Amino acid sequence: MLIDTVFFYIFAAMTLLGGILTITRRNPVHSAISLIVSLLGVAGLYLLQKAEFLFAVQIILYVGGIMVLFLFVIMLVNLDAAAKEHEFSGQWPVALAAVAAVAAVAGWFLYHGRSAFHIAAPAYGVIAAGGAGNTERVADSLFQDYLLPFEIASILLLVAVVGSVIMAKKRI
Amino acid sequence: MHPITTVHYMALSAALLLIGTVGVLTRRNIVVVLMSIELILNAVNINLVAFSRAFGADHVHGQVFAIFVIADAVAETAVALGILIALFRNKETVQADEIDLLKW
Amino acid sequence: MNFLDLIWLIPLFPLFGALLMLLAGKRLDPQPASDVAVAPGVEPDGGALAHDHAHPNAPLKFLIGLICPGTILLSFLLSAGAVWQLSGLPHKVHQVIQFSWIAGLPFHLANGQMGTFQADWGFLLDPLSSVMILVVTGVGFLIHVYSVGYMAHDNGYYRFFGYLNLFVFFMLMLVLANNYLLLFVGWEGVGLCSYLLIGFYYHKKSAADAGKKAFIVNRIGDSGFILGMLLMMSVLGTLRFTGVATALHSGQFTAETAGFGVLSAMALLLFIGATGKSAQIPLYVWLPDAMEGPTPVSALIHAATMVTAGVYMVARSAPLFQLTPATSSIVAIIGAGTAIFAASIALVQNDIKRVLAYSTVSQLGYMFLALGVGAYWVAIFHLFTHAFFKALLFLCSGSVIHSLGGEQDMRCMGGLKNKIPITHWTMWVGAVAIAGIPGLAGFFSKDEILWQAYSSPLGSKTLWVVGLATAAMTAFYMWRLMYLTFYGKSRVKPEVEAHIHESPRSMTVPLTVLAIGSVLAGWLGTPKLWNLPQFFRAFENWLAPMFGAGEAVREAAHDASTEWGLMGLSVLIAIAGIALARYLYNTRPEIPGRIQASAGPVYKVLYNKWYIDELYDFLFVNGLGKGGGRVCGAFDRDVVDGGVNGAGWLTRFSASVSMWWDTWIVDGAVRLGSFFVKMLSYPVCILQTGRVQTYALFVVLGVLAIFGYYATR
Numbered sequence: 001m002l003i004d005t006v007f008f009y010i011f012a013a014m015t016l017l018g019g020i021l022t023i024t025r026r027n028p029v030h031s032a033i034s035l036i037v038s039l040l041g042v043a044g045l046y047l048l049q050k051a052e053f054l055f056a057v058q059i060i061l062y063v064g065g066i067m068v069l070f071l072f073v074i075m076l077v078n079l080d081a082a083a084k085e086h087e088f089s090g091q092w093p094v095a096l097a098a099v100a101a102v103a104a105v106a107g108w109f110l111y112h113g114r115s116a117f118h119i120a121a122p123a124y125g126v127i128a129a130g131g132a133g134n135t136e137r138v139a140d141s142l143f144q145d146y147l148l149p150f151e152i153a154s155i156l157l158l159v160a161v162v163g164s165v166i167m168a169k170k171r172i
Numbered sequence: 173m174h175p176i177t178t179v180h181y182m183a184l185s186a187a188l189l190l191i192g193t194v195g196v197l198t199r200r201n202i203v204v205v206l207m208s209i210e211l212i213l214n215a216v217n218i219n220l221v222a223f224s225r226a227f228g229a230d231h232v233h234g235q236v237f238a239i240f241v242i243a244d245a246v247a248e249t250a251v252a253l254g255i256l257i258a259l260f261r262n263k264e265t266v267q268a269d270e271i272d273l274l275k276w
Numbered sequence: 277m278n279f280l281d282l283i284w285l286i287p288l289f290p291l292f293g294a295l296l297m298l299l300a301g302k303r304l305d306p307q308p309a310s311d312v313a314v315a316p317g318v319e320p321d322g323g324a325l326a327h328d329h330a331h332p333n334a335p336l337k338f339l340i341g342l343i344c345p346g347t348i349l350l351s352f353l354l355s356a357g358a359v360w361q362l363s364g365l366p367h368k369v370h371q372v373i374q375f376s377w378i379a380g381l382p383f384h385l386a387n388g389q390m391g392t393f394q395a396d397w398g399f400l401l402d403p404l405s406s407v408m409i410l411v412v413t414g415v416g417f418l419i420h421v422y423s424v425g426y427m428a429h430d431n432g433y434y435r436f437f438g439y440l441n442l443f444v445f446f447m448l449m450l451v452l453a454n455n456y457l458l459l460f461v462g463w464e465g466v467g468l469c470s471y472l473l474i475g476f477y478y479h480k481k482s483a484a485d486a487g488k489k490a491f492i493v494n495r496i497g498d499s500g501f502i503l504g505m506l507l508m509m510s511v512l513g514t515l516r517f518t519g520v521a522t523a524l525h526s527g528q529f530t531a532e533t534a535g536f537g538v539l540s541a542m543a544l545l546l547f548i549g550a551t552g553k554s555a556q557i558p559l560y561v562w563l564p565d566a567m568e569g570p571t572p573v574s575a576l577i578h579a580a581t582m583v584t585a586g587v588y589m590v591a592r593s594a595p596l597f598q599l600t601p602a603t604s605s606i607v608a609i610i611g612a613g614t615a616i617f618a619a620s621i622a623l624v625q626n627d628i629k630r631v632l633a634y635s636t637v638s639q640l641g642y643m644f645l646a647l648g649v650g651a652y653w654v655a656i657f658h659l660f661t662h663a664f665f666k667a668l669l670f671l672c673s674g675s676v677i678h679s680l681g682g683e684q685d686m687r688c689m690g691g692l693k694n695k696i697p698i699t700h701w702t703m704w705v706g707a708v709a710i711a712g713i714p715g716l717a718g719f720f721s722k723d724e725i726l727w728q729a730y731s732s733p734l735g736s737k738t739l740w741v742v743g744l745a746t747a748a749m750t751a752f753y754m755w756r757l758m759y760l761t762f763y764g765k766s767r768v769k770p771e772v773e774a775h776i777h778e779s780p781r782s783m784t785v786p787l788t789v790l791a792i793g794s795v796l797a798g799w800l801g802t803p804k805l806w807n808l809p810q811f812f813r814a815f816e817n818w819l820a821p822m823f824g825a826g827e828a829v830r831e832a833a834h835d836a837s838t839e840w841g842l843m844g845l846s847v848l849i850a851i852a853g854i855a856l857a858r859y860l861y862n863t864r865p866e867i868p869g870r871i872q873a874s875a876g877p878v879y880k881v882l883y884n885k886w887y888i889d890e891l892y893d894f895l896f897v898n899g900l901g902k903g904g905g906r907v908c909g910a911f912d913r914d915v916v917d918g919g920v921n922g923a924g925w926l927t928r929f930s931a932s933v934s935m936w937w938d939t940w941i942v943d944g945a946v947r948l949g950s951f952f953v954k955m956l957s958y959p960v961c962i963l964q965t966g967r968v969q970t971y972a973l974f975v976v977l978g979v980l981a982i983f984g985y986y987a988t989r
Contacts, residue, residue: 005176008176023194028201035211042218046221053235054217054235054238062214070203070249077257089969096194096198098197102193102979103187106186110179141232142236164250167254168258271966271968272967
């Protein structure tokens with residue numbers, strides 16, 4: 001499927017480029033916008049993997065929620081002073097070297113084990129009888145097999161709400 | 173062109189993860205560090221979804237896991253930014269280098 | 277009554293008198309507030325202090341004048357009785373040993389044997405000591421009586437008599453002792469009393485200094501005496517006179533005719549003690565200064581008794597000196613030298629007492645000359661006669677001084693003949709006696725000495741010439757004194773002239789007695805030449821057997837004509853001296869002034885006593901004394917204090933070392949430990965930066981490590 005390959009590379013390039021831009025832009029707003037681009041690329045990759053629900057969730061939640069939150073906070077925090085400071089910390093050579101080494105090792109692992117992950121490629125476009133789409137399957141799995149983690153996740157979100165409110169209060 | 177296999181997605185995930193790691197280790201602006209953490213989480217999600225797809229279209233466990241990861245990322249980001257605001261109120265800075273009180 | 281066994285009482289009577297004065301004297305004779313005994317002639321406030329006319333309330337004072345001379349009289353009577361009984365004994369020796377004083381400390385004799393150092397408290401009465409006790413108690417009694425009158429108006433009356441009695445006690449101990457150590461006790465005691473009495477007017481600096489000088493110079497002689505005694509103990513093993521004589525005559529020791537041996541050294545050391553006590557060269561310097569004391573002191577101590585102690589001691593040691601001709605020669609030479617030396621100084625002195633003091637030194641020289649040539653009994657005979665006329669002369673001079681109210685300078689005297697007749701006539705007798713005019717005491721003893729000096733094997737013509745010259749000078753200066761004092765125009769100061777008065781009877785009676793003695797005493801020792809009955813040779817017969825029979829041999833060697841010739845020559849010399857004195861000081865009194873002017877340097881040397889005092893000052897007082905003081909001071913400062921300072925420095929130094937050790941070693945070890953901990957902890961500290969990104973880097977490095985492990989597996 002050539003179009004898959006092409007879109008894969010397009011979305012991959014978007015993701016990676018967005019990521020690189022995120023970490024290298026001096027202005028945090030630029031970093032945030034770059035991150036949005038990266039997240040959109042990730043969403044596209046979800047779509048290619050036929051995870052439509054996740055694609056939607058990614059856009060709505062990640063981009064629409066978190067990144068907006070990020071942008072608000074960036075505005076709250078003083079930007080002008082931040083813009084004049086050094087961008088990278090003192091340990092960037094060491095960090096870069098370490099990460100490069102890890103990348104080399106990981107790349108070597110992937111290259112040597114590239115044949116280990118051959119899983120029978122399923123037929124694309126086969127819609128299962130019963131017409132259950134991805135969302136229904138996800139819902140099924142989420143509310144049946146993974147109900148407990150779902151509830152716990154909701155408590156987690158509650159805790160996060162309370163926590164963030166308290167953290168951001170001037171006087172608790 | 174050879175077809176896109178899981179390994180491609182793994183490689184992409186690894187690359188994004190490492191980009192995110194570089195951002196966490198290197199950037200002084202805490203907001204950017206948090207954003208790099210998001211990159212890491214997204215890399216993990218890509219890996220999860222790729223493996224979920226590799227086990228068949230019916231196999232959605234990976235995607236459910238990815239949902240939970242997103243939920244977790246949300247919670248974590250909210251709290252982290254709350255901490256950041258509290259920190260900014262006390263220290264007037266968002267540079268990671270300048271927050272080094274917990275040492276000898 | 278056996279007086280011989282009671283001879284131990286003889287010294288105790290005067291001791292009792294002295295103790296009584298010590299315990300009760302002040303009550304008998306209360307002193308005025310400022311108890312200053314001031315010498316006559318030195319009256320700080322017009323005599324109010326010296327003369328206690330304002331002291332009627334001393335009713336018991338006469339008791340002092342009764343008791344103290346009384347004790348001496350008792351001693352004299354006891355002595356006379358004992359000597360009378362002694363003369364009846366076949367061997368005229370009587371020893372009374374009371375108890376063992378120092379009892380036998382064992383020690384090594386010179387010849388290796390073991391001896392014991394012992395001395396007893398014993399008394400010996402033999403012809404020699406009998407003469408001495410009679411002289412001491414007899415003349416002493418007369419002088420005590422004189423002092424009752426002389427010191428009547430002085431403060432310290434009881435003190436004077438106490439000291440005087442104490443002196444007689446010690447002198448009697450000296451002459452009655454039966455061993456050298458007890459003699460030395462008396463020796464030291466009389467030295468002490470001499471010091472006390474010379475410095476009697478202790479508020480006067482010159483008197484105090486004179487007392488010190490006497491004692492110190494005496495002490496120098498005493499060191500020789502002690503060494504001689506120790507040598508004697510070591511060589512002979514005994515200090516008792518009888519023991520020494522026995523040891524020396526036992527044949528163990530031969531006469532040291534050739535050279536100088538142990539016995540000569542022993543004799544010389546003893547003689548050094550005698551020079552100190554009897555004022556011979558070189559230790560005579562104290563006696564002229566001793567005239568600072570009251571005149572009775574000069575008469576008793578420095579004419580009749582104490583200074584004769586040296587002569588007595590050498591005579592006592594005759595057995596020793598007879599064996600050592602070398603030392604005897606030294607004795608004779610020093611005696612003759614001192615005689616002429618002192619006579620030369622006496623020629624030009626102006627103080628009446630000084631003339632008499634040098635005269636004493638000169639006459640003592642005669643005595644030692646006699647001892648040195650072996651004529652021991654002659655020396656004692658001269659001691660005997662000299663005691664009479666010298667005491668007489670001193671007491672007369674005291675009477676003159678008393679009558680002139682304290683004047684002692686002969687240049688301010690003159691024409692006193694008719695004003696103080698008794699004093700004049702008694703002094704006239706004494707002056708004739710000392711000049712050596714035949715018939716009086718001095719002639720017999722002095723002439724015998726000159727004859728012995730000429731004729732004895734140990735004597736020589738040189739010694740005789742020196743003696744003769746001294747006799748001439750003696751006559752001259754004695755009669756110069758007489759002419760200046762009594763004859764001619766009166767040069768007395770006007771304010772004194774009004775008060776000239778004869779002395780009281782307590783003073784003139786002793787003078788008369790002594791004058792009679794000066795005339796008669798000599799007749800006990802007439803020369804053999806004159807062939808008088810044995811009574812007139814009693815002295816020689818009494819004493820000579822003690823000293824051996826050698827003299828008879830000697831006398832036979834020279835013939836009679838020589839002796840008559842020498843006798844006549846000495847008489848002529850004496851008369852010549854007197855005539856010259858009369859010419860210079862009576863007939864033509866202006867001549868001495870011209871002689872003095874023309875022979876200036878000679879006069880100056882003689883007048884300044886040949887500058888011996890200055891020489892001693894330079895050598896010993898300044899040299900040894902102050903130099904020694906400086907050396908000792910330097911030693912004390914540098915060595916002793918230096919040691920102390922050094923110890924202090926050492927302490928500080930060790931403290932600083934200790935501090936260094938503590939600071940650098942001990943604390944250093946501690947600090948080293950902490951340094952190590954710090955050094956080891958430093959790398960670990962660096963890791964904790966407090967920055968989260970650093971910790972995240974470590975996580976990544978850990979991942980890398982794990983990956984690396986799996987990659988290389």
